Amino acid sequence: MxxxxxxxxxxxxxxxxxxxxxxxxxxxxxxxxxxxxxxxxxxxxxxxxxxxxxxxxxxxxxxxxxTDKGYRYFVEHIISRDIGYDERLVEELERRIKNMVEDMDGVLNEATKTLSTLSHFLGLAISPGPEGSTLRRIELVPYKDDRIAVLILTDEGVIKHKIIKNEFSLTANDLSSIAKYLNREFTGYTIKEIRNQLVKELAEDKNLCDTLIERALKLCHESLDEYGANVFITGLSSILDLPDFTDIEKIKELSKAIEDKHKMIKLLDRIVQTEGVQVVIGSENPIKEMSAMSIIASTYKDKDRPAGIVGVIGPKRMDYKAVITLVDTAARYLSKIFEEGGGK
Amino acid sequence: MxxxxxxxxxxxxxxxxxxxxxxxxxxxxxxxxxxxxxxxxxxxxxxxxxxxxxxxxxxxxxxxxxTDKGYRYFVEHIISRDIGYDERLVEELERRIKNMVEDMDGVLNEATKTLSTLSHFLGLAISPGPEGSTLRRIELVPYKDDRIAVLILTDEGVIKHKIIKNEFSLTANDLSSIAKYLNREFTGYTIKEIRNQLVKELAEDKNLCDTLIERALKLCHESLDEYGANVFITGLSSILDLPDFTDIEKIKELSKAIEDKHKMIKLLDRIVQTEGVQVVIGSENPIKEMSAMSIIASTYKDKDRPAGIVGVIGPKRMDYKAVITLVDTAARYLSKIFEEGGGK
DNA sequence: TATTAGCACTCTATGGAGAGGAGTGCTAAA
DNA sequence: TTTAGCACTCCTCTCCATAGAGTGCTAATA
CATH class of the missing domain: 1.10.10.10 (Winged helix-like DNA-binding domain superfamily/Winged helix DNA-binding domain)
Structure with a gap:
């Protein structure tokens, strides 16, 4: 000490x-x-x-x-003492999302914009992976020709629509029965559970003839496919105004890093394992291209379950106290919003 | 001459x-x-x-x-003679979108990525505004509490879902009747027509009591609200590798320009007024921040109606012949795809 | 013993001078 | 009409000297 x-x-x-x-x-x-x-x-x-x-x-x-160690020492003290509440952020967010209802992606997008504006750095948010959401309802609507529109609603306000091929030439009546069956069978389970269940049942029934139920399961399986998290990153242009980015190489590295959204999700999942604001300073970051940057991130909750991630990426040389407060406020605010059930 | x-x-x-x-x-x-x-x-x-x-x-x-005039002279000759067909682009696109069904945004996103990869510049696409799409079907699904999930399907594969508040405490039966009414009344009309119609009817009925029909109209109106075009721009990191971008100021200007999606839509709408590939060179661009860049863009069609825009943004110093060919191929390919009805 | 003044030293940043080089415009000859 | 030759311009690179900021060390001081 x-x-x-x-x-x-x-x-x-x-x-x-x-x-x-x-x-x-x-x-x-x-x-x-x-x-x-x-x-x-x-x-x-x-x-x-x-x-x-x-x-x-x-x-x-x-x-x-x-050094990174210097920042780290500094940050530990802040985290243990000084996390406040950022009034402006909440006001700004209130203003921006007041017309959004149950549009989680829209809310997250506005959150990244607000974080970026207030911090002058990159605002960042990741929507909840679908794995933990609970299915509330699934709708099947005949579209045209051999296409079916599928609407998936979950308790957490994560919604998805998808158009899939109707390979079995199902009629409107079939669809309605299938939807009823799927709703009866799967409502209340998480997407993850459903997916596992589906894989199991499809494997078991492999040798059966094409019953309606099997078709239903296949349809459902296809609908849940590729149902991934979204990444929102905003504010590249504002970060370029900082004197830290006079070096073109740094800009390139950064822009490459944030274009690779998949990598970004993996990185943040790794960082944010525990509750509360997490701070990654420079070379603590496993992605070496980002060793000039620090990441402040936190999970927000959705119905008491840790859902997605919200945060700020900026140069190591940042006002940690202010940014930590900002991110913490954002995470708490989002948790509150989503607990109440969507936008407003 | x-x-x-x-x-x-x-x-x-x-x-x-x-x-x-x-x-x-x-x-x-x-x-x-x-x-x-x-x-x-x-x-x-x-x-x-x-x-x-x-x-x-x-x-x-x-x-x-x-000079810009020099490039212009050069480009006029290309456009009048030499637009070819880019095999690689089509192959790459085929590969990427083969699993996408009716997901226009997904297809466009892949198109920008492909254009960016092959040109080494920025790939760009704008999805069709909803105005011209024809409503095929509207679904109302009760969600939870006082929320309703609305699913809008159009002939052109533009789909939208939205969750709105149920301010009138409508029952599932009410919703079903309303959906039936709306489908009967509006299917086959374009979004634009429907919107106009709605405004008119709502104005006329202003003094009537809350009939179910009025509620239906209001619901519909709310659902069509904010139903805008998407902009996809990809490849900032690849464009930064060019020797043209050694100047930080240029990078800043560019990244600011592409972050302002609204401005981008306006710009491109203005550029692409007629059919075929359009080329804007340097200072021909009304946005002065982009006077170091050229834009090659073309409309793609969707069911014979000009829909959105696809293109490439790069430095003035670009291989116009190759890029024009690329963009033209992309536009034709997208038109073909969408004519056939979605991904594959 | 802890603190401070003084000073030599190191390293960077800046700017000017000078050399080298690429490319032009002009003139006169072919 | 084309071309060789040449003087001229301007950029770029390197070298060097200087100024300035900040340090570490030593010796003096409280």
Missing amino acids: LDERTERVLWAVIQSYIENPDPVGSRYVTKKYAFSYSPATIRNIMADLEDMGYLKQPHTSAGRVP | LDERTERVLWAVIQSYIENPDPVGSRYVTKKYAFSYSPATIRNIMADLEDMGYLKQPHTSAGRVP
Whole structure:
């Protein structure tokens, strides 16, 4: 643990570096943060901090810059003490989503935009995977020719529609019976359970003739196929205005990383394993292309079940306290919204 | 009009510049393109081309670079002669969308990805506005509490679902009657017609008591609300690899432009007024932030009606022939696909 | 013992000078 | 009409010197 004075110096360096991405010198620290010690003393302390790995010098005669470990120390303190509540975020969100009813994707999209606007970084949200949602109702509607429109409604407001081929030439009546059967059989189960069940039953019945039930199961199986989570990332242009992104290579890496949505989901699932705001600083990130960035993310709940993820991606040099507060507020707000049942 | 020799020189300069973004000198042109004239002669011709505004010099002692007018001259010749057919595009698209059924947005998304991959620029697609689609069927399904799930199916495969509040506490029976009424009344009309009709009827009936019909109309009106076109833009990271984007400011401008989807729709609607591939070169673009870019776009049809737009955005310095061919092929292919009725 | 003043040292950033080079325009000859 | 020759322009790169910021160390101080 650091003694209080050392900690204050670390804090001052980080604070200053966040405001302005120039290496911080000892003289500057004493003046700006009104230390009652001379620059020489501060220099000694900063040398200590460098030995311990909290700061480093870009080159011999430059000031100091925080390391990932330095940020980490700083962030631990914030998380254990200072998470507040961001009024503006809630107001802005209220305003934006007031006309949305049960449109979770729409709400999440607005949430990323708001997070991006308020943080000036990338706003990020992942919709709940369907696995945990509970089926409420499934509708089969004849479309045209040999097509069927399937509408899937879940308790959590996750909805999906899909058009599939009607390979068995089912009539409207057949469809209605099948829908009744499926609703009776599967309502109240989670998508995951249903999918498992389907695989099992289809395997067992493999050798039976084409009963209506088998067709129903196949239809259902096809409908639940490719029923994946959505990723929303907003704000690339605002992040480019930061002085941190003068290097084209960094921009390329970042834009590649966020274009690969699949990778993004995997990354965030890995990060957000436990409850509460999670902070990943620079090289703590398993994706090495993002080692210049930090991720602040949290899960939001949907009917008391951890559902999707919401967060902010920005440069390591960020106002962690503000962003953590922002993300925490967003996660809580979304949880509240979805608990009440959709938009408003 | 330019005489043949002059035209060949213009062609050579553009060709060379497209391969490599360095100003093109007279000596280089004679050697690389095996002209039977000396550099001095070529110099004279290039000076003429500069006087006419087809070429310009970045500075006195540099080679020449094509102007927008130069590209334009070049492009007119391509469009009137050389639009081919891009085999790879079609193969790639076939492969990607073979499992998509009636999912127009999915198809368009894959189309932009493919265009981006093959052109190395930004792939772009806009889904049809709903205005022209013909309603095929509308379904009302009770969801939970006071919510109703609405499923709208159109002839063109544009589908939408929405959850709306049930402000009138309608029962499942009411809903079924309402759906029947709406289907009887509106099937076969375009969304635009229906919307107009609704506005009219609702205005007329304003003073009547809440009949079921009025409720139906209101419900319908609410469902058609906010039923807009989607914009798909893919490939920012691949375009950043080009030597044209060493300037951060350009990247910022571009990323801002493509984030503003609303503006993008307006822009493209304006560009693509007539049939066939349209080419907008640099400053011909009304959005001045995009004056370093060219846009190649075309409409695709959906059941013989011009529907949405598909295209490529890249630097002015692009292989117009290849990209025009690519976009034209994509537009034709999409038209074919949608005519047949969805994915495959 | 902890702090501080002083100072030599290191490294970067900046800007100017000069060389090198690419390409032009012009002139005069073929 | 074409071309060779040449002077000229302007960019780019490198080198170098200088200024400035900030450090680490040493010795003095409270």
